[in-house]
Amino acid sequence: MSAVLSMYEASVPVFLRALSNLRHSLAKGEAHALAQGYEPAVLLESRLYPDMLPLVRQVQIAADTAKFAPARLAGVESPRFEDVESTFAELYARLDAVSDYLRTFDEAALEGSEARTVTLSTRTRGDMTFDGRSYLFGFALPNLFFHVATSHAILRHNGVPLGKRDYLGE
Template sequence: MSVSIQQVAVTSIARGLKTLSALLDKAKAHAEASGASPDAYVAARLFEDMLPLSGQIQRASDTAKGAIARLAAVDAPSYADDETTFAQLQARIAKTLAYVESVPASAFEGAETREVTVPAGPSITLGFTGLDYLLEFVIPNFQFHVVTAYDILRNQGVPLGKRDFLGIGPERVKTAA
């Protein structure tokens, strides 16, 4: 059985987007239980020179949209980076997930060897084959932003654990016989 680039890309990105949404749900519940506004987390950051929570989610979204578009040779939707509330961040995640899951598998035919270029500065462009782009650039970059969002929320006192990041739900838990 072979695995397609579309399966790897869509499955890993969709999982990460669903994880981000679940992390925001858990953070919202924690804030409300504490009598705080969850929107206070939107501008939280780990360090002064790092993007806030909103920026981490925006970059994860941009990485997801760009990856699918480049691999499938289609246009990606453009979203303004103007989210200031949890509801807006959740809406962005939902729009991104819907886009990722909407691109037909047939659009990914030949993606493994397709030449992919990514702007990396004013006069720098990175070049990859589609498979190298997915494995060496997209997945690490996307996961960086997802884990940084997790870390920001954890740093703000939201009770998150490894299972929350991994997105392991009750359907995966097996009991001993």
């Protein structure tokens, strides 16, 4: 490991860990629902407040953020998903597919990406343009952690016995 934090080190391993911890929390949620005698899919449509997205969308967006970030930094296209997951098994498969995709990146793929121009087209803010470093630290990482933390909070709000260690991982 170099003395200077590389764009790879600041992204891919961080995304992999966050998705792994999210998968773990989802598994605890599914197990909790089954132990309590209700259909686990109920959790997937749960939300913290009526105007917030449900758990299933939080997970989809976390996965999208994790896959789009290194692709944008490397200047390549990422895989697309249809956002049709409606079961825990389908969400696990999505998280696994994104994790497998993230493992295709290495240091060389993101070398020099701190200066790469990244432009996002958003529904609410129009085009947003960043240099790679600003995109990673000011948009991608905060967005990932927002959706992972919100997923954790939705599960916890619904009685799933999760704690900080589940969010942070062991």
